Structures are given as structure tokens and as C-alpha cells.
Amino acid sequence: MxxxxxxxxxxxxxxxxxxxxxxxxxxxxxxxxxxxxxxxxxxxxxxxxxxxxxxxxxxxxxxxxxxxxxxxxxxxxxxxxxxxxxxxxxxxxxxxxxxxxxxxxxxxxxxxxxxxxxxxxxxxxxxxxxxxxxxxxxxxxxxxxxxxxxxxxxxxxxxxxxxxxxxxxxxxxxxxxxxxxxxxxxxxxxxxxxxxxxxxxxxxxxxxxxxxxxxxxxxxxxxxxxxxxxxxxxxxxxxxxxxxxxxxxGGNDAGIVLEDADPRAIAEDLFWGAFINTGQTCAALKRLYVPESIYDEVCDALVEVARLMPMGNGLDENNVLGPLQNKAQFDIVARLVDEARAAGARVLIGGNPVDDQPGYFYPTTLVADIANDNSLVVEEQFGPALPIIRYSTLDDAIAMANGLDVGLGASVWSSDPAQARQVAARIQAGSVWINKHGAIDPRVPFGGTKQxxxxxxxxxxxxxxxxxxxxxx
Missing domain, CATH: 3.40.605.10 (Aldehyde Dehydrogenase; Chain A, domain 1)
Structure with missing residues (x-):
């Protein structure tokens, strides 16, 4: 040959x-x-x-x-x-x-x-x-x-x-x-x-x-x-x-930020954990739990990163985010963000797609002050919209992360690796990453739990x- x-x-x-x-x-x-x-x-x-x-x-x-x-x-x-x-x-x-x-x-x-x-x-x-x-x-x-x-x-x-x-x-x-x-x-x-x-x-x-x-x-x-x-x-x-x-x-992966995390140091990795492939990834970060003590700082840092990420036609060499692949998925994301806004959640950036442009483009969207039982949190959005949920105690965050009937991936974000591993062991997911999300490796087994x-x-x-x-x- x-x-x-x-x-x-x-x-x-x-x-x-x-x-x-x-x-x-x-x-x-x-x-x-x-x-x-x-x-x-x-x-x-x-x-x-x-x-x-x-x-x-x-x-x-x-x-x-x-x-x-x-x-x-x-x-x-x-x-x-x-x-x-x-x-x-x-x-x-x-x-x-x-x-x-x-x-x-x-x-x-x-x-x-x-x-x-x-x-x-x-x-x-x-x-x-x-x-x-x-x-x-x-x-x-x-x-x-x-x-x-x-x-x-x-x-x-x-x-x-x-x-x-x-x-x-x-x-x-x-x-x-x-x-x-x-x-x-x-x-x-x-x-x-x-x-x-x-x-x-x-x-x-x-x-x-x-x-x-x-x-x-x-x-x-x-x-x-x-x-x-x-x-x-x-x-x-x-x-x-x-x-x-x-x-x-399907997954609806949770990420838990611990109080000792540096918001600006983790912001870009958090962003790509959630928005890789414009959020259309089974093991993407889809629910982010942040402690009250650094909640506003994490939100602000994520907004700063999101503003720098250009979205548009994939053949344009400048773009790093693209459209949703199909109209059905666009409609799901739009519905979930609209329901979150109607329930009183705060849209930090995005949330308003342009009606007269071609393509299924939904803007990069960050949603704060959202209840854990909101549909944007409970349902897998599979698109560029991330809910950021405030928590008071670590036990509350872990309970919320484990509260759904899915468990593909999850992540813990902390400056203390030992504490992060202790938290990871309590999360019900097939893979738990520390200070990253969705980092698969062909040498490392991957699979889900629950549904x-x-x-x-x-x-x-x-x-x-x-x-x-x-x-x-």
C-alpha cells in the first residue's frame, strides 16, 4: 500500500x-x-x-x-x-x-x-x-x-x-x-x-x-x-x-465555586466550560453555583469575558462562537431564557436575539439571581445561556447540584485542591473536574450516572x- x-x-x-x-x-x-x-x-x-x-x-x-x-x-x-x-x-x-x-x-x-x-x-x-x-x-x-x-x-x-x-x-x-x-x-x-x-x-x-x-x-x-x-x-x-x-x-452539569476561588482567575475557564461549541455539548457546564461572598465578583468577571468573545458566521476567522445548529434548539434556548426573565431573574448580558438576521444566532447570555427550580436551571438548555445560582452554605450547593436526575459531569472551582477533592467526592456525576469542566481525555474513562x-x-x-x-x- x-x-x-x-x-x-x-x-x-x-x-x-x-x-x-x-x-x-x-x-x-x-x-x-x-x-x-x-x-x-x-x-x-x-x-x-x-x-x-x-x-x-x-x-x-x-x-x-x-x-x-x-x-x-x-x-x-x-x-x-x-x-x-x-x-x-x-x-x-x-x-x-x-x-x-x-x-x-x-x-x-x-x-x-x-x-x-x-x-x-x-x-x-x-x-x-x-x-x-x-x-x-x-x-x-x-x-x-x-x-x-x-x-x-x-x-x-x-x-x-x-x-x-x-x-x-x-x-x-x-x-x-x-x-x-x-x-x-x-x-x-x-x-x-x-x-x-x-x-x-x-x-x-x-x-x-x-x-x-x-x-x-x-x-x-x-x-x-x-x-x-x-x-x-x-x-x-x-x-x-x-x-x-x-x-x-443528556447532562445538566453543575459547577460549584468555593469561597476561596479567585473570580478573575477562573472566569475564562468557567466561560469555556459553559460555552464551548456555543453551549451545545453534553458535558458542558449548564448550572453554576456561586457563594454569596463572591457572587457579584464572579458574575462581573464572566460578563467581562463574554463581551470579548465574537459570535458570527463560522467561516469568519475572527469568530469563536456560532449559531445554534437548528431552529428547534434555538426555540428551546429562547423559551428558557424568556421564562427566567419573566420569573424575575436578571439577564446580565445577552438574552435578546436579533430578529432580522439570518441564521440561528442566540447571543451569549448570563442569567443571575435565578431560583434553583427555574426551568432554565432544571431543564438542559444545550445552548449559550448560563444560569448563575447563589448559595449560602456548601451543603446547600451540593444538594442543589445533586438534585436532578442526571449526572454526566460536574466541576469544583477552588484555590484549595484538597478541599475541592473532598467536595468532588460528594457530587453525583460520572466525571468531576477541578478548576476545569468537560476536559475529556482519550486515556480516561468517561460515562454518566443516573439518567x-x-x-x-x-x-x-x-x-x-x-x-x-x-x-x-
Whole structure:
């Protein structure tokens, strides 16, 4: 195989993924302009993709971990060669700007995640080794993985799903969000220049394709990132075939600022913890609890940071915040902020979208003096609006942080790491960060508690979740 890697342009990527006839129009959420047409696959195409994946799986599983890792590394090379075209397509379809922790960042993360997954070391575990017995725990490929992804980080989350699946010897059938199919189709087209046929297939379709994928007898496991409501539907659909599941569902992450924190020192990290991807991130900071003693200082510091962050068309190199990806999400954010204002909360900045501009732009919004039972706090806003809740005692803050039925991530902000760790241990969330929020790492397991889902991704534990445990005694 040649060591040269082809470099795609945006036009060549679109040519590779657009159907020759028909398809569904995909529009830029920043301008409303047509980006391209996406194929409208149905259940017949899904059945064919599953059959091809099953046919390719045995030969793929027969390769060693080292061989499969080499394929992942070559796929990372291919992504890097076409990085700018992929980032431009992502920006136009999803809306996120090229710069900041956005489109270029996401494409770069795809390549980095493939390499990190390829480098993980998974060895058989010796369970017993004495004079009478020897037992080892191995992890064998499951078979065919069905991956259902979201629209907020369509490329990166696809790699989170496909990289460990392929590394473990499984083949993959992916179903992207109807809002962002082009990004995933293009990413897979680039990756597939380095993979054997049938190992990775994308089926671009609607709800009926997702429902069929979750129930499909040829799928051995489903990985899903998205809403809790859809996750529950997948659980029901998968029951008859007793599929394994990894579900990363909705979060409404809390952050607790302690009294010893320096408001200005933490303000920018707080901002990006909440507003990365314009707030459209499952593990973003969505509720901020601040003690009375420094409440006004934290609010003022956040307003100062927010004023400096330009929002606009993602292809403008100056912007770091973009539009909401779709009208439905725009309406949710607008409703929640309006309800907070009507209930007497104080809007520090933002809260008034411009009616006559194109695109689903909602301004960066900070809301203070808000009750903990307000809908902007209780419901996941998934957009650029952060409620800042005042608390009197630390016990009150922890109780409020733990008071919802979700628990994906959380954070504690303090100048005293030891105290912060003590507080972190009391928070009901799958990941708790100290003086940062949402800082995921491909080496570190990630997963939710309560109704934020179950199962682990990332790291060696994420590899194990894509294998069938087998004990050999």
C-alpha cells in the first residue's frame, strides 16, 4: 500500500458523499444557504450495510491488535491530510466556527483520538495463578457495532464510537444525525481510504433507520450519544435481541465555586466550560453555583469575558462562537431564557436575539439571581445561556447540584485542591473536574450516572466495553 495520503478539497468531499440524484437538502445554520444534498437511506440500505459488516468482520477480527492499530494510525494520517476541507464542511453544516475550540479543533481531535486509541495497551488479565489453577480474562470482538451519533460534535463523537470498536476487531455501521449527515459521511469516506471494504459503513437516514438499527438482529451492540428520551427508546428497541449498550445521554452539569476561588482567575475557564461549541455539548457546564461572598465578583468577571468573545458566521476567522445548529434548539434556548426573565431573574448580558438576521444566532447570555427550580436551571438548555445560582452554605450547593436526575459531569472551582477533592467526592456525576469542566481525555474513562446513561467510553475500560469477556481457566 502506498504511503502517500490523498488530500481532499471541500468539493471533492461533497462529490464523494452527495447522491447523484435526489437526497435531502442540508442548509448552513449561520446563513440558511444550501450546503449540499445528503443521501436518504432507508432500512433496505441499513440491512445491506449490516450484512456487509458481518461478512467483513471475521477477517477484520483475525488481525492482531497491532495490525488494527496500524489501520487506525493510517486513518489519522488521512484525516490530517484533508483536515481543512473537513473543518470547512463541518463549519458550514454544523455552524461552529473554524477557530477556537470548534471545527479545526474537532477535526484535529479525530486524528488524535484515533492515535490514542491505537496506542492503548490491552493485555489478558491473570485472575488466578497458583499451584492448583490458572485463569485469564480475555476480551473477544463482539461482532457488528451499531453507532448512532448526535449533531453537536458529529465527527469527534463518531470517532469516539468507531475507533475503539475497530480496534477491538468489530465492524461498524454508523447512523449520523439527520442534521449533520454530511460531516460523518465525509469523515468516513476519508477513513475508508485506509480500511478494508465493509469494515465501516455510514447509513444516512431518518428515525426509522435508527429504530431498525437498535432492533436489528445483526447488530451486537449499540453505542448512542444523545437525549435521554431517545436513549430510553433504544433500550426498549434493543431488548428482544439482548443487545449490549453504551449510552451517553443528556447532562445538566453543575459547577460549584468555593469561597476561596479567585473570580478573575477562573472566569475564562468557567466561560469555556459553559460555552464551548456555543453551549451545545453534553458535558458542558449548564448550572453554576456561586457563594454569596463572591457572587457579584464572579458574575462581573464572566460578563467581562463574554463581551470579548465574537459570535458570527463560522467561516469568519475572527469568530469563536456560532449559531445554534437548528431552529428547534434555538426555540428551546429562547423559551428558557424568556421564562427566567419573566420569573424575575436578571439577564446580565445577552438574552435578546436579533430578529432580522439570518441564521440561528442566540447571543451569549448570563442569567443571575435565578431560583434553583427555574426551568432554565432544571431543564438542559444545550445552548449559550448560563444560569448563575447563589448559595449560602456548601451543603446547600451540593444538594442543589445533586438534585436532578442526571449526572454526566460536574466541576469544583477552588484555590484549595484538597478541599475541592473532598467536595468532588460528594457530587453525583460520572466525571468531576477541578478548576476545569468537560476536559475529556482519550486515556480516561468517561460515562454518566443516573439518567445520563450507562457504560464507559475511552481508555482501556472503553476498549473492554467493546469486547466480550471470556475467562479461560
Amino acid at each position: 502506498s504511503t502517500e495520503v490523498a488530500q481532499n478539497t471541500l468539493s471533492s468531499l461533497l462529490e464523494a458523499v452527495q447522491p447523484p440524484n435526489g437526497g435531502r437538502n442540508i442548509h448552513d445554520p449561520a446563513t440558511g444557504e444550501l450546503v449540499a444534498r445528503a443521501p436518504e437511506h432507508g432500512t433496505e440500505e441499513l440491512d445491506a450495510a449490516v450484512a456487509a459488516a458481518r461478512a467483513a468482520q471475521a477477517a477484520w477480527a483475525a488481525r492482531s491488535h497491532g495490525e488494527r492499530s496500524e489501520f487506525l494510525n493510517r486513518a489519522a494520517d488521512a484525516i490530517e491530510a484533508s483536515a481543512e476541507a473537513l473543518a470547512e464542511l463541518l463549519s458550514r453544516e454544523q455552524g461552529k466556527p473554524l477557530n477556537g475550540p470548534n471545527a479545526r479543533f474537532e477535526v484535529g481531535a479525530c486524528a488524535s483520538w484515533l492515535r490514542a486509541t491505537a496506542a492503548l495497551d490491552l493485555q489478558p488479565e491473570v485472575l488466578v495463578d497458583d499451584a492448583t489453577s490458572h485463569a485469564e480474562l480475555h476480551y473477544r470482538p463482539l461482532g457488528v457495532i451499531g453507532a448512532i451519533g448526535p449533531w453537536n460534535w458529529p465527527m469527534m463523537i463518531s470517532v469516539w464510537q468507531l475507533a475503539p470498536s475497530l480496534r477491538m476487531g468489530n465492524t461498524v455501521v454508523m447512523k449520523p444525525s439527520e442534521y449533520t449527515p454530511l460531516s460523518v459521511l465525509a469523515l468516513a469516506a476519508v477513513i475508508n481510504t485506509e480500511l478494508p471494504d465493509g469494515v465501516l459503513t455510514v447509513v444516512s437516514g431518518g428515525r426509522e433507520v435508527g429504530e431498525r438499527l437498535a432492533a436489528h438482529p445483526g447488530i451486537d451492540k449499540v453505542m448512542f450519544t444523545g437525549s435521554t428520551a431517545t436513549g430510553k427508546a433504544i433500550i426498549r428497541s434493543s431488548a428482544d435481541t439482548v443487545k449490549r449498550l453504551t449510552l451517553e445521554l 445520563s446513561g450507562y457504560g464507559l467510553e475511552f481508555g482501556v475500560d472503553g476498549l473492554k466495553a467493546l469486547g466480550a469477556p471470556q475467562v479461560i481457566s
